[in-house]
Amino acid sequence: MNQTSEFLQRIELALNNDQIRNNFRSAMDGLMSKRRDQFADIDELAALRTQDNLIRVNALLKLPDLLEQLEQQLTNNGIVVHWAENADQANQITLNILNSKNAKNIVKGKSMVSEEIAMNHYLEKAGLCVTESDLGEFIIQLAKETPSHIVMPAVHKNRREIAQLLHEHFPQYPYTEDVDELTGIARQIMRERFEQADAGISGVNFMVAETGTLCLVENEGNGRMCTSVPPLHIAITGIEKVVEKLSDIPPLLSMLPRSATGQKITTYFNMINSPRKTGEKDGPEEVHLILLDNGRSSIHQQQDFFETLLCIRCGACMNHCPVYVRIGGHAYGSVYPGPIGTIVEPQLQGLDKIGTLTSACTMCGACAEVCPVKIPLPKLINRLRAEAVGGISQTLQRKAPLKKKEGMAYLAILAMVISTLVGLSAISIFGHTITLFNPQLFR
Amino acid sequence: MMQAFDNIYFFGTCLIDLLYPQAGLSAIELISARGVNVIYPKKQSCCGQPAFNSGYRSQALAVARHQLACFPKDIPIIVPSGSCAAMMKHQWPELFAGEEDEQQAILIAARIFELSEFLVDVLQVKLKDLGPPIKIAIHSSCSARREMGVADKIESLIAQLSNVQVLEQQYKKECCGFGGTFSLKHSDISAAMVNDKSHAISSTGAELLISQDCGCLMNIGGALEKQKKPQTIMHFAQFINERCNESNQ
Known part of the structure; x- marks a missing residue:
């Protein structure tokens, strides 16, 4: 069967599944309405989107330099930096670090990059015990499934399924379908795992080159437990997550939770600068950061597609997508679903493998309208379609990973493109005139 | 002007x-x-x-x-x-x-x-409503709403018509599922979308749906007809012209 007929088959399954249709509709309705409440002031929203777009464009423009600076700062702070060109390398590096400490019990915070490289599978095959500590991730780990949403991985599950899963795996706890009781049971299980953990693995939301800081947003406190309780912490993320300055963080942090879950701020915001220092009473003894390329530097080198890397993984595009809300995340058959998955996956895996995703879009523009960093998603989907049918001469091809400092030759060209682009993005998107800057935000 | x-x-x-x-x-x-x-x-x-x-x-x-x-x-x-x-x-x-x-x-x-x-x-047109009372729903196409940014124009034109009551459907800003060739390549998703859309419109009790785009109207109108719903469709230009043109009355 080819990729298109497989995709159509998954779509048919999803459309005929009332639970999928209902779960996604009610969850996405909630997320859209909470986001709307956060952005009642449309001028503030327009100014923040422009500001965040410029922060991310600036970071991508200076990517090779910023990565070098980041490595230097992190090293100075005592954090060990590793570079991984692909999934295999990243998994191997992780396993080597864990083996060096004889770590057997691992707790994980939520990380889509670890999903991208199928890290759990790799570590479990090596005989390690891996526990996802984010509640949603824990549920789908028990169910042996993959996330159906990048922020709410178990959104396709209903309460009864979760109750049955927990009872099946932990029969020592009484069966219940009460949400508070279920959360309480998961919390007790998690506490034991944290106490026994030899190592914690987490993702990263933003990295600051200037200070060598790893930033993590989360709501359950499990991320903080993973990164501070075990003696070893390994963080893994994509190379594009770096920003230049510490002052870039507040505007991004102001947008990420509001766009993602409609929260003004997440319950926890972690900023990790170093391992435990002499005299400190807690924190891991060792902290490692694995920087994953896995096709990203190839995207970065292609003028028509580099905006893909602006993404801060809030999920607002899928929350607002009329196709995603009907077929759910699993129908895409990829790690990243929805509009962002539709542009990321064909670039990471190749159009020949998963280019068919680009067909599942009506070009309605709802995704681009809400994207906090102004990724022109429909334009990129359209551009990928052209690539797939040979409508534009082949430019999308895997290029060699970007070695530090090697990117400088094309940066001059890219700078010209981006300066044009920034000019455009500041003027209009989909015909809406946008307030350029709110000077107060730049004080 | x-x-x-x-x-x-x-x-x-x-x-x-x-x-x-x-x-x-x-x-x-x-x-x-x-x-x-x-x-x-x-x-x-x-x-x-x-x-x-x-x-x-x-x-x-x-x-x-x-x-x-x-x-x-x-x-x-x-x-x-x-x-x-x-x-x-x-x-x-x-x-x-x-x-x-x-x-x-x-x-x-x-x-x-x-x-x-x-x-x-x-043209800053001023409209005088000569038609009988009617309840309608308005669907702005995604391209009119987001690419052109003109969704408010059809609303303000209709607001000038004294005998027309506009009823608001649920998920008004959501795509109807047409998307041109999308409706052929993904007819199942398209059908799921337009079924929800036509249901939302007929639930308002409106008699007629108007829009700036015949693509959406063709799609939604087809679904309404298939579901044997009483609602009909019309391009807004025809709707306004029929109600405001004295020679039509």
Whole structure:
């Protein structure tokens, strides 16, 4: 069967599944309405989107330099930096670090990059015990499934399924379908795992080159437990997550939770600068950061597609997508679903493998309208379609990973493109005139 | 008036030409009745959107290029469809990028107006409702809403009609599921979307659905008919023209 007929088959399954249709509709309705409440002031929203777009464009423009600076700062702070060109390398590096400490019990915070490289599978095959500590991730780990949403991985599950899963795996706890009781049971299980953990693995939301800081947003406190309780912490993320300055963080942090879950701020915001220092009473003894390329530097080198890397993984595009809300995340058959998955996956895996995703879009523009960093998603989907049918001469091809400092030759060209682009993005998107800057935000 | 025009070009669009000619004729009447001469270049055909959205850029370019010669005078080009207007205004500059007629395409793109936008912003039409009381629903196409940014224009035109009550459907801003070739490639998803859309519209109790775009109307109208719902569809130009034209009463 080819990729298109497989995709159509998954779509048919999803459309005929009332639970999928209902779960996604009610969850996405909630997320859209909470986001709307956060952005009642449309001028503030327009100014923040422009500001965040410029922060991310600036970071991508200076990517090779910023990565070098980041490595230097992190090293100075005592954090060990590793570079991984692909999934295999990243998994191997992780396993080597864990083996060096004889770590057997691992707790994980939520990380889509670890999903991208199928890290759990790799570590479990090596005989390690891996526990996802984010509640949603824990549920789908028990169910042996993959996330159906990048922020709410178990959104396709209903309460009864979760109750049955927990009872099946932990029969020592009484069966219940009460949400508070279920959360309480998961919390007790998690506490034991944290106490026994030899190592914690987490993702990263933003990295600051200037200070060598790893930033993590989360709501359950499990991320903080993973990164501070075990003696070893390994963080893994994509190379594009770096920003230049510490002052870039507040505007991004102001947008990420509001766009993602409609929260003004997440319950926890972690900023990790170093391992435990002499005299400190807690924190891991060792902290490692694995920087994953896995096709990203190839995207970065292609003028028509580099905006893909602006993404801060809030999920607002899928929350607002009329196709995603009907077929759910699993129908895409990829790690990243929805509009962002539709542009990321064909670039990471190749159009020949998963280019068919680009067909599942009506070009309605709802995704681009809400994207906090102004990724022109429909334009990129359209551009990928052209690539797939040979409508534009082949430019999308895997290029060699970007070695530090090697990117400088094309940066001059890219700078010209981006300066044009920034000019455009500041003027209009989909015909809406946008307030350029709110000077107060730049004080 | 923003600027007085004695003449304008009219771009009829494929769907109006082939399926809903009355919508186009009504639009022309609406404009002519305000003392503006409507020029309909007979050699016009398609803006190239179906090919462009499917990735076939050279084919789209060939079709779009054929339109360039149709609009030589420096006067507005009125398009009774948000989606064709958006193609010409916002996608042509990308489609023609690097071509020898790029500049010509950009200049034409700058003269594109969606019909409701032109009626409200340029002609500043004042409507007198001569029709009987009616309850309607309005669906703005995604391209009119997001690419052209003119969803408020159709609403403000209808608000002038004293006997028309507008009922608000749930998920009003959501796509109807047409998406041009999307409805063929993903007919199942498209059907799921338009079923929800037609249900939301019929649940309001409106008698009629109007829109700026015949693509959405064809899609939603087909679903309403299949579900044997009483609601009918009509392009807003025809709706306004029939209610406000004294010779029609």
